Amino acid sequence: MNQDAKQVVLIKSSPKMTEESTSGLLTDKLENLMKTERLEIYRINVRKSLIQGKTEADFEAMLKADALVFVFPLYVFCLPGMLMRFLQDYYAFGLNRPDRKKTRVYAVVNCGFTEAGINQEAVRVIKSFSQKTNYDFRFGIMIGGGGLLLGAQEAPFMKKTMTELGNSLKQIVYDIKNCPDDRVENISITMNFPRRLYHFMGNRGWFSMAKKNGLQKKDLYRKPYERYTD
C-alpha cells in the first residue's frame, strides 16, 4: 500500500442484491477513474455488510479514509432505509474515536424520475450526516432517469449525458486528490431523452413485471388497504 496515496471508501448502497444496479455501474466508473489517479480504494456494499455482519471492519476503514463517496438510489424521495441504518450505526461507532479525520464526503444519487433535482433532499441528508460527524461535505451528483444508464449508456442519444456524467465523476476524483477549499455546487445530470416516452417505457416495465408475477394490468391499480381506513 502506498502510504502517501489518498484513501477512499466507495460505499455502494443499492438494496438490489443479485441484479445489476445503476449504483453499481456508477461505483465501477468511479473506481476506474480513481485507480488511474492512484487513489487507494476500499469498497463497501452496504447490503452485504449488514447481512454478513461485517460492518465493524467497514466502519474501521471509513474512520481511516480521506474521503467517503456514497452511491445510492433514491427510495421514496430519500435514502434507502438500510443506508439510513448504516449511517446511524456508523455515527454511534465513530462518535468517541480520537483517530477520526476531517474526511471529505460526496454523494452520487440516481432516481427513477427524469428530474435530477428530486435527489436534492437525499443529498441534504448526507450533508447533514457530514455536519453531525464533523466531516467536510463537498458536493453531490444528482442523476435523473438513472435506469437509462444501465440499458442505454452506449446509445448515441446518451453520448452528451455520458460525457457530462464522466466529467462530474472526474470532478469528485479531482476534489479528493487536490483538496481545494472553494465550495462546489451540487451537479445535476439529466438524460437527453423525451420525458413522455420515458414514462411510457417505465409503465411498460410495470406491466411486464405484473405479468411475470401472474397479475393483470388492472391489478396494479388495486388498493388493498383502502377498506381498513375507518
Ligand SMILES: Cc1cc2nc3c(=O)[nH]c(=O)nc-3n(C[C@H](O)[C@H](O)[C@H](O)COP(=O)(O)O)c2cc1C
Ligand atoms: C422502493 C423504491 C422506491 C423508489 N422511490 C423513488 C422515488 O421516490 N423517486 C424516484 O424518482 N425513483 C424512485 N425509485 C426508483 C429508483 O430510484 C431507480 O429505479 C434507480 O435507478 C435504482 O437505482 P439502483 O439500480 O442503483 O438501485 C424507487 C425504487 C424503489 C424500488
